[in-house]
Amino acid sequence: MPTLEDVAKKAGVSTATVSKVLSNTPYFTEVTRAKVMQAVEEIGYVPHLAGRALSTGKTGIIAVVFPYVYDSLFTDPFVVYMLQGVEEESYAHGYNLLLSTPRLTSDGPDQQFIQLIHSGYLDGVIALDNVPLASVLEPVHKRDIACVAIGYHPTQYFIRSDDYSGGFQIMQHMLSSGHRRIGIITVPDATNFSMDHRLSGMQAAAEAIDLDFAAMPKVSGNYSIEGGMNATRVLLTEHPDLTALICLNDRMAIGAVQQARTMNRQLPDDLSIVGYDDIPTAASLVPSLTTIDQHAPELGRAAVRMLLQILDKRVVKPLTLPVHLVVRESTSFPKS
Amino acid sequence: MPTLEDVAKKAGVSTATVSKVLSNTPYFTEVTRAKVMQAVEEIGYVPHLAGRALSTGKTGIIAVVFPYVYDSLFTDPFVVYMLQGVEEESYAHGYNLLLSTPRLTSDGPDQQFIQLIHSGYLDGVIALDNVPLASVLEPVHKRDIACVAIGYHPTQYFIRSDDYSGGFQIMQHMLSSGHRRIGIITVPDATNFSMDHRLSGMQAAAEAIDLDFAAMPKVSGNYSIEGGMNATRVLLTEHPDLTALICLNDRMAIGAVQQARTMNRQLPDDLSIVGYDDIPTAASLVPSLTTIDQHAPELGRAAVRMLLQILDKRVVKPLTLPVHLVVRESTSFPKS
DNA sequence: CTGAAAGCGCTTACAG
DNA sequence: CTGAAAGCGCTTACAG
Numbered sequence: 171m172p173t174l175e176d177v178a179k180k181a182g183v184s185t186a187t188v189s190k191v192l193s194n195t196p197y198f199t200e201v202t203r204a205k206v207m208q209a210v211e212e213i214g215y216v217p218h219l220a221g222r223a224l225s226t227g228k229t230g231i232i233a234v235v236f237p238y239v240y241d242s243l244f245t246d247p248f249v250v251y252m253l254q255g256v257e258e259e260s261y262a263h264g265y266n267l268l269l270s271t272p273r274l275t276s277d278g279p280d281q282q283f284i285q286l287i288h289s290g291y292l293d294g295v296i297a298l299d300n301v302p303l304a305s306v307l308e309p310v311h312k313r314d315i316a317c318v319a320i321g322y323h324p325t326q327y328f329i330r331s332d333d334y335s336g337g338f339q340i341m342q343h344m345l346s347s348g349h350r351r352i353g354i355i356t357v358p359d360a361t362n363f364s365m366d367h368r369l370s371g372m373q374a375a376a377e378a379i380d381l382d383f384a385a386m387p388k389v390s391g392n393y394s395i396e397g398g399m400n401a402t403r404v405l406l407t408e409h410p411d412l413t414a415l416i417c418l419n420d421r422m423a424i425g426a427v428q429q430a431r432t433m434n435r436q437l438p439d440d441l442s443i444v445g446y447d448d449i450p451t452a453a454s455l456v457p458s459l460t461t462i463d464q465h466a467p468e469l470g471r472a473a474v475r476m477l478l479q480i481l482d483k484r485v486v487k488p489l490t491l492p493v494h495l496v497v498r499e500s501t502s503f504p505k506s
Numbered sequence: 507m508p509t510l511e512d513v514a515k516k517a518g519v520s521t522a523t524v525s526k527v528l529s530n531t532p533y534f535t536e537v538t539r540a541k542v543m544q545a546v547e548e549i550g551y552v553p554h555l556a557g558r559a560l561s562t563g564k565t566g567i568i569a570v571v572f573p574y575v576y577d578s579l580f581t582d583p584f585v586v587y588m589l590q591g592v593e594e595e596s597y598a599h600g601y602n603l604l605l606s607t608p609r610l611t612s613d614g615p616d617q618q619f620i621q622l623i624h625s626g627y628l629d630g631v632i633a634l635d636n637v638p639l640a641s642v643l644e645p646v647h648k649r650d651i652a653c654v655a656i657g658y659h660p661t662q663y664f665i666r667s668d669d670y671s672g673g674f675q676i677m678q679h680m681l682s683s684g685h686r687r688i689g690i691i692t693v694p695d696a697t698n699f700s701m702d703h704r705l706s707g708m709q710a711a712a713e714a715i716d717l718d719f720a721a722m723p724k725v726s727g728n729y730s731i732e733g734g735m736n737a738t739r740v741l742l743t744e745h746p747d748l749t750a751l752i753c754l755n756d757r758m759a760i761g762a763v764q765q766a767r768t769m770n771r772q773l774p775d776d777l778s779i780v781g782y783d784d785i786p787t788a789a790s791l792v793p794s795l796t797t798i799d800q801h802a803p804e805l806g807r808a809a810v811r812m813l814l815q816i817l818d819k820r821v822v823k824p825l826t827l828p829v830h831l832v833v834r835e836s837t838s839f840p841k842s
Numbered sequence: 843c844t845g846a847a848a849g850c851g852c853t854t855a856c857a858g
Numbered sequence: 859c860t861g862a863a864a865g866c867g868c869t870t871a872c873a874g
Contacts, residue, residue: 171626171649173851184861189853197859216624220559221851224866229556231604244590245786247583254580257607266622267605268567271593286602288552290507290867313507395790428792450581454731456764509867520845525869533843557867560850626851 172213181209192217228293232260232477233268233286235297235306237279242298243271246393247449248419248466249298252320255470256296263478268292278304287313294477296470299323300363316480318473322363327480328488329473333364336462336493337371340416340444343460343495345379348503349414349442353405355391355398355422365418368446372416387412391422398425406433406441413441413504420445420452420461427455427500442501457499464493508549517545528553564629568596568813569604569622571633571642573615578634579607582729583785584755584802585634588656591806592632599814604628614640623649630813632806635659636699652816654809658699663816664824665809669700672798672829673707676752676780679796679831681715684839685750685778689741691727691734691758701754704782708752723748727758734761742769742777749777749840756781756788756797763791763836778837793835800829 178185183202191198191206209215223229234256236243243249260267268291272283286292287309297306299321307325310317319328344352354372357365376383387409391401398417402425405412415430417423423445427437435441437457445452448463472489479486514521519538527534527542545551559565570592572579579585596603604627608619622628623645633642635657643661646653655664680688690708693701712719725740727733734753738761741748751766753759759781763773771777773793781788784799808825815822 171624174853175851185851186853186861186863187859190860193853199859202859214624216621218851219625219627220556220565221626221866222853223556224560224851224868225853227866234605244586244593250580250586257580257605261607261618264618266627269570269593269603269605271597282597282600285552288507288550289555290557291555291602395787399790399792425790428790432792451731454735454761454764456735456768510869511867521867522845522847522869523843526844529869535843538843554867557850558869560852560867561869563850 171218172215173218174215176213177206177209177215180213181205223290227290229291230265231268231292232265232474233270233292233295235270235272235283235295235299237274237298237301237303237306238271239274239301239303243269247421247451248447248464251449251466252298252470255467255472256474257470258467259471259474263474265293265474272306274301274304274306276304278308279306284309287315294318294481296320296473296477299325299328302360302363316477318477318480320469320473322367326488327476327486329469329476330488330490331364331464331469332490332493333367334371334374336446336464337368337373338375339371339493339495340368340446340462341372341375342378343497343501344414344416344442344444345375345381347414347442347501350381351409351412352386352414352416353409353412354386354388355401355405355415355417355426356388357393357418358390368418391417391425393419393421395421395425395428398422399429400425402426402429403433406430406435414501415441415443417443417445420447420449420459423459423461423500424451424455427457427459438500438502439505442504444501448496452496453498455500460498460501461496462493463496465491507554508551509554510551512549513542513545513551516549517541559626563626565627566601567604567628568601568810569606569628569631571606571608571619571631571635573610573634573637573639573642574607575610575637575639579605583757583787584783584800587785587802588634588806591803591808592810593806594803595807595810599810601629601810608642610637610640610642612640614644615642620645623651630654630817632656632809632813635661635664638696638699652813654813654816656805656809658703662824663812663822665805665812666824666826667700667800667805668826668829669703670707670710672782672800673704673709674711675707675829675831676704676782676798677708677711678714679833679837680750680752680778680780681711681717683750683778683837686717687745687748688722688750688752689745689748690722690724691737691741691751691753691762692724693729693754694726704754727753727761729755729757731757731761731764734758735765736761738762738765739769742766742771750837751777751779753779753781756783756785756795759795759797759836760787760791763793763795774836774838775841778840780837784832788832789834791836796834796837797832798829799832801827 272279391397608615
């Protein structure tokens with residue numbers, strides 16, 4: 171593998187000159203520049219990043235940190251969708267992406283992650299940090315690495331989705347369509363902060379018209395399609411008069427749609443179902459799913475942009491991104 | 507950030523000694539070892555990887571390369587599922603994972619990818635290399651980086667899934683169930699080698715009982731759920747007497763199930779539908795999907811194991827992993 | 843059993 | 859406008 175020195179020899183200049191020409195410093199003769207560039211070309215020189223990293227302290231690597239607790243990265247289309255945004259924006263700025271999936275315990279992330287953070291490999295970190303269990307940020311802050319969290323753990327720089335508003339909008343949509351007997355498919359308590367905010371938003375919308383939110387039947391669907399099916403079976407069995415089901419994510423809503431059909435409900439006439447996230451599948455479900463669009467890729471992109479600004483020493487403010495209700499075929503006025 | 511030298515000073519030994527103690531070289535007094543370890547502990551020393559990389563040439567980073575052509579990584583649950591296996595096995599061996607998604611053209615991968623390959627950052631590469639357009643491997647081989655391809659491009663080390671057998675099994679399953687009027691939902695020609703092998707397997711199974719494979723109606727579903735819906739509409743409209751639909755992947759099968767229901771077919775009584783991949787959703791679909799289990803995570807894990815063996819200078823042979831038919835509720839004997 | 847020193851490939855004040 | 863030299867943090871023959 172050719173080095174700077176090889177290029178320097180070939181071009182008949184010093185390594186310092188090559189280095190500076192390559193980093194586009196001004197003050198060089200056209201002649202020198204040309205000589206260097208030609209040598210680079212002929213030799214097929216590409217800078218050795220470890221060498222550069224050692225002298226500059228910059229690696230050009232961003233780590234995306236997705237704690238492994240609930241298999242979120244690989245199981246949740248929403249997370250993958252967000253990762254897509256992270257990838258796009260990093261790629262556009264020439265950064266490489268390291269995928270880190272620390273195993274989380276109540277003591278914090280595992281040793282391997284700690285090592286990575288301290289290794290000097292990373293210019294910055296983008297962390298999904300919504301799990302109450304433990305924050306992935308503690309070691310990151312300790313080492314003082316530039317970091318943007320997507321989530322609710324308290325930290326200086328973060329991107330959040332307006333979960334409260336999303337919850338509010340979706341409940342309001344149901345209520346204004348005339349639904350009053352509404353079941354809610356939730357997640358296990360204290361597993362994800364954003365879910366709590368969605369519930370608060372729903373509660374506010376219900377109470378705005380003096381409805382007792384606490385009285386609405388709720389069953390945990392544990393995030394998954396199967397969980398959504400089970401929760402729906404329970405809800406519709408115990409409360410056959412429900413006219414609407416609100417699910418805290420799209421996957422559970424997909425399960426709800428399937429289960430409701432199995433129980434011979436006409437959708438949306440007998441039962442309206444809404445999800446949350448607007449994962450790609452939501453639109454191609456039959457009936458297509460009314461849901462909250464969190465703009466997952468944009469969350470990822472915004473996080474990268476914020477991180478780059480921090481690395482640039484620019485002034486940065488945390489961001490809460492708006493969400494939008496997407497009305498599709500799975501909801502209507504109650505017919506019964 | 508503390509360095510080797512800080513540790514050496516604190517322990518009252520040379521940096522060479524610290525380095526060797528840390529890399530577990532024998533021939534050290536218990537006393538020395540203890541002194542060093544204590545200093546490491548107290549200071550909270552973690553090796554700087556760029557420094558180590560520069561002197562050893564090893565970085566501890568593996569790149570997973572998923573060409574971006576058809577958005578495969580982020581759109582295809584099968585690919586994510588495989589990535590999960592790659593991650594597990596890399597993590598287990600202490601390697602970090604770099605996610606590289608080169609943009610592919612017929613000229614080859616983009617410049618940024620080439621740079622990465624030449625950067626000295628990577629100990630090895632695992633590449634998804636099934637796209638006929640161009641191989642991602644050419645620059646990798648040029649730079650002589652250890653590499654395992656998951657796919658059909660010709661290369662020394664590869665992992666393949668036995669697509670031929672999968673195609674054979676699935677067709678045989680349909681035929682032995684008594685189906686003869688079978689429609690096939692394919693993908694656009696020449697977009698993925700493994701699909702060609704599945705089709706060959708199907709053809710062989712059909713011809714084994716003297717059925718004319720070429721005569722079976724085929725429509726491209728373009729990989730997606732929506733594509734599967736459209737293809738199904740076309741097939742069932744033009745050939746209302748079909749009793750079975752074979753889909754080249756699960757996503758299209760999911761679309762097929764939805765569309766068939768929309769067209770008032772009872773599943774599986776009026777129509778049997780099979781997919782391919784056994785993505786996580788396949789089992790929780792209603793009706794649950796008969797499909798070919800490719801053991802996606804195991805493909806990923808096997809690729810990492812093979813890569814580590816290559817890095818270890820061990821003798822390695824390419825591998826074709828078996829697949830298994832998973833019979834679920836979406837198929838039965840033809841009732842009509 | 844331990845250490846001095848060179849070297850991995852780059853960049854960056856500093857001097858000229 | 860260009861170059862000599864030090865230094866980034868580690869490892870590894872080599873010597874003792």
